[in-house]
Amino acid sequence: MEMRVMTDGKRRKGLIAASALLSGVLVLSACGGGDDKKDGGDAADNTKKSQQDVDKAAAEDTSKARIEISPKNGATNASINNDAKVTVADGTLTQVTLTTADGKAVKGKLAADGKSWAPEGQLDRSTAYKIQATAKDSEGREAHENSSFTTVSPANSFIGNFTPEDGSTVGVGMPVSINFNKAISNKKAVQQGITVSTSSGQEVVGHWFNSQRLDFRPQDYWKGGSTVTMKLALDGVEGANGVVGVQQKTVTFKIGRSQVSTVDVKTKQMTIVRDGKTIKTIPISAGSPENPTYNGRMVISEKFKETRMNGATVGFTDSDGKGEYDIKDVPHAMRLSTSGTFIHGNYWGNDSIFGNVNTSHGCVGLDDAQGANDSGKPGAWFFENSIVGDVVTVKNSPDKTIKPDNGLNGWNMDWAQWKAGSAV
Numbered sequence: 001m002e003m004r005v006m007t008d009g010k011r012r013k014g015l016i017a018a019s020a021l022l023s024g025v026l027v028l029s030a031c032g033g034g035d036d037k038k039d040g041g042d043a044a045d046n047t048k049k050s051q052q053d054v055d056k057a058a059a060e061d062t063s064k065a066r067i068e069i070s071p072k073n074g075a076t077n078a079s080i081n082n083d084a085k086v087t088v089a090d091g092t093l094t095q096v097t098l099t100t101a102d103g104k105a106v107k108g109k110l111a112a113d114g115k116s117w118a119p120e121g122q123l124d125r126s127t128a129y130k131i132q133a134t135a136k137d138s139e140g141r142e143a144h145e146n147s148s149f150t151t152v153s154p155a156n157s158f159i160g161n162f163t164p165e166d167g168s169t170v171g172v173g174m175p176v177s178i179n180f181n182k183a184i185s186n187k188k189a190v191q192q193g194i195t196v197s198t199s200s201g202q203e204v205v206g207h208w209f210n211s212q213r214l215d216f217r218p219q220d221y222w223k224g225g226s227t228v229t230m231k232l233a234l235d236g237v238e239g240a241n242g243v244v245g246v247q248q249k250t251v252t253f254k255i256g257r258s259q260v261s262t263v264d265v266k267t268k269q270m271t272i273v274r275d276g277k278t279i280k281t282i283p284i285s286a287g288s289p290e291n292p293t294y295n296g297r298m299v300i301s302e303k304f305k306e307t308r309m310n311g312a313t314v315g316f317t318d319s320d321g322k323g324e325y326d327i328k329d330v331p332h333a334m335r336l337s338t339s340g341t342f343i344h345g346n347y348w349g350n351d352s353i354f355g356n357v358n359t360s361h362g363c364v365g366l367d368d369a370q371g372a373n374d375s376g377k378p379g380a381w382f383f384e385n386s387i388v389g390d391v392v393t394v395k396n397s398p399d400k401t402i403k404p405d406n407g408l409n410g411w412n413m414d415w416a417q418w419k420a421g422s423a424v
Helices: 002-060 187-192 378-384 415-420
Strands: 066-070 075-078 085-089 092-100 108-110 116-119 128-136 142-151 160-163 176-180 194-198 204-210 213-218 227-233 238-240 243-245 248-255 259-264 269-274 277-283 296-299 302-310 326-335 342-346 364-367 391-395
Touching: 066 128, 066 142, 085 092, 085 128, 092 108, 092 116, 160 227, 187 194, 187 204, 187 213, 187 238, 194 204, 194 213, 204 415, 277 364, 277 378, 326 378, 342 378, 364 378
Parallel strands: 075 142, 259 391, 342 364
Antiparallel strands: 066 085, 085 116, 092 128, 108 116, 128 142, 160 176, 176 213, 194 227, 204 213, 227 248, 238 243, 259 269, 269 277, 296 391, 302 326, 326 342
């Protein structure tokens, strides 16, 4: 009994001591954890403060040059003329590269003051481009900027194919004729983007024949020796919903001497008047009574020393569907209409028909030689003394007057009608 009591007492004292020891460990562990947290917080704060100081110092030491790139990064339907440009403020550009997605470099020009850069030529449509630019501030610190963009696609843009060509010399009847590759619904905006003027001071007005053709001319023929200027400022102009222009250019052409030739179908003679004076009269053979030549004022739009004429292409076919004629070497041919009216040399007809009988399918024929090499023939003379834009007027034919839009023949519309077709 006594031994048991003594043993239980010892056990109680041992448990109390173990409990105190365990409690001490637990307390010490809790205090230690608290001390570690406090020390770690100070370290993090110090590290954060140190990094802020580094960032501040770096920011204060960065380049002051500010680069701006146009168009904005990710832009689509960008202009192929004006959008691509790099500028810098508080610094100068040191390097700019413009490349296509496949790495092809595009030539550009840096301004003399180093403040701007632009491509030297027109960009391609439907093409992805990347611009990388570097500039330095007054202390030589560099700044960099990058941008990517895609130019307008053919589906979202329109162009105008025009005649006459830049730098050409043409006759007094040559209009400025523009054929757009897409239908134009916003005619006013497009016409306002085109300016045609002449050194003679004549008023020039545009006329829409349809949604895709716009011609310009003065009231009377251009003055011989004058210069005509056409300015296309269509870049970014919306011609139809979601379809914008891409052209930006200036075209100039000269007007040569004044030459207007008159074909009298009844007398079968053609009179050539140059600068107000008759210089030659040539016997002709016009369209037969069954296939008469159009009346009206027609403009030479193309010249061919030799060409093929197949009746099937203009509706003259036989019972087998073949052309009523197919001449592969027609000499000295000059187009007067889109529908196939020409003034040309004729070597297959007897000399006696010229000046006496109208035998053609609607063209005006002049005596000529096969091979187009006899300069003494009337056909050769007229070809050598005519230029694109000269006027050939046909009168006294039993046929109707040619339509103004059949070729470059807007002169068959009076001035009031012409002006009524303007959108501005």
